[in-house]
Amino acid sequence: MSTPRFYISAERWSLKPLVLEESEAHHCIDVLRLGARSRVVVFNGRGSEITAEITAIEKGIVHLKELISARSEPLRCAITLAQAIPKGKNMDLIIQKATELGVTRIVPLLSDRTVVQLEEGELQKRRGKWMQVAIEAAKQSGQDWLPEIAGPITPKQFFAEFDRYEIPLVASLQNDARSFKKVLANFRDQHGRRPSSALILVGPEGDFTPAETSRAISAGCIPVSLGPTVLRTETAAIYSLSVLAYELQDKEG
Numbered sequence: 227m228s229t230p231r232f233y234i235s236a237e238r239w240s241l242k243p244l245v246l247e248e249s250e251a252h253h254c255i256d257v258l259r260l261g262a263r264s265r266v267v268v269f270n271g272r273g274s275e276i277t278a279e280i281t282a283i284e285k286g287i288v289h290l291k292e293l294i295s296a297r298s299e300p301l302r303c304a305i306t307l308a309q310a311i312p313k314g315k316n317m318d319l320i321i322q323k324a325t326e327l328g329v330t331r332i333v334p335l336l337s338d339r340t341v342v343q344l345e346e347g348e349l350q351k352r353r354g355k356w357m358q359v360a361i362e363a364a365k366q367s368g369q370d371w372l373p374e375i376a377g378p379i380t381p382k383q384f385f386a387e388f389d390r391y392e393i394p395l396v397a398s399l400q401n402d403a404r405s406f407k408k409v410l411a412n413f414r415d416q417h418g419r420r421p422s423s424a425l426i427l428v429g430p431e432g433d434f435t436p437a438e439t440s441r442a443i444s445a446g447c448i449p450v451s452l453g454p455t456v457l458r459t460e461t462a463a464i465y466s467l468s469v470l471a472y473e474l475q476d477k478e479g
Contacts, residue, residue, distance in 0.1 A: 229277070230258055231267045231365045239270040244278060246288035249358075254280075254288050266290070271364065271372030273298050298370045303474040304330040304423045306391065308384060309463055310337040310430035316460040317352075318359045323464045325363035325373055327471045332356075334378040337438055339430045349378050381427075381438045385445045392421035396442040397428045397462050398449035406450055406469045420474050426450075428463045 232250045246254050246268070254260050262280050268290065269275045274297055278290040307324050311317050311334050324332055334356070356375050364372055393413050395406075413421055427434075427442055434442070443449065452462055 229265055229267050230254070230260065231269065231368070233361045233365060234268050234270055236270045236272050239272075239274065243281075244268060244276065244290040244292065246290065247286070251286050251288045255283060255286070260288075265293070269364070269370045271361070271370070273300065273370050275370050300330070300371060301328045301475045303421060303470070305467065305470055305474070306331040306333065306389075306423075306425045307463060307467060308333040308335055308381075308425065308427045310335045310340050310428065310434070310459065311378060312430060312459045316458075317356065320460050320463045321356050321359045321373075321375070322363040324467055325360045325369060326367040327467045328369065328371065328475060329373045329467060330371075331374045331376065332360075333376045333384060335384060335427075336378050336380050337430050338435045339432050353377055381434070381441060385441050388445050389425075391423045391425040393423070394425040394442075394445070394447040395427070395450045395466075396434070396439065396447040397426065397452055397466055398439060399433050399456065400439070400449050403449040403451040406466075406473070409448055409450055410473050424470055424474060426463075426466045426470060428459060428466060431459055 232246055232254060234244060234246070234250070254266070260266065260280060262282060264280045265277060266280065267275060267277050274295070276292050276296070277294040278292050280288055281291045282289045305328070307329050309317070309320055309332065312320070317334065321332060353375060360372050360375060363369070393409070395409065410420075425447070427447060429438070433439070439449070452465055457465060
């Protein structure tokens with residue numbers, strides 16, 4: 227049986243001795259029913275991990291003693307997912323899988339065809355929920371790095387503040403869209419290496435509007451095809467991230 231994992235924010239990581247509080251303490255005490263002398267693993271979402279022993283539980287706080295510390299480096303390619311927010315709980319699924327696949331940053335997009343309409347207060351509430359989804363995914367998958375989850379913005383706002391990515395891509399249904407394989411091979415032929423940063427934009431059901439796609443291409447994004455069938459937006463995101471993780475994240479090559 228694997229050692230239970232818990233999250234302690236980077237802001238609280240430097241406070242010694244380490245403690246579990248609030249939802250993490252509840253999970254430890256009331257769900258897993260761990261007690262003194264139980265071993266746990268805690269991580270801070272920034273690459274640090276500690277194997278610890280529970281020394282005491284009092285007033286809903288779990289006190290820990292550090293036993294072994296470890297550090298994991300970020301994955302070799304920083305991948306950003308800019309994802310049009312789908313309806314229902316599909317964004318939760320996308321964030322869960324993106325975290326498991328080691329995505330560095332997730333930008334929720336309010337595209338013209340996005341069905342979800344959220345007020346400012348609801349946006350912040352949803353963002354907090356998404357962060358909790360990422361934490362749970364990292365706990366279960368053994369990831370020590372959490373993705374940054376940006377506040378929802380429109381594609382126009384995203385491209386107004388467009389970061390420079392070595393290989394920016396947009397999932398496209400256009401006839402001239404190229405395959406991932408060809409685009410990545412072309413980059414390697416030109417540069418003699420794999421990219422250290424990548425972006426993939428995934429639209430809503432029905433894809434981005436022509437104007438949004440045009441804006442992405444004008445910003446330098448390369449249209450990529452996801453195969454001969456039309457995928458649901460959550461499938462498109464997971465497919466794209468799986469390909470990029472496979473092609474860009476291994477240490478060889």
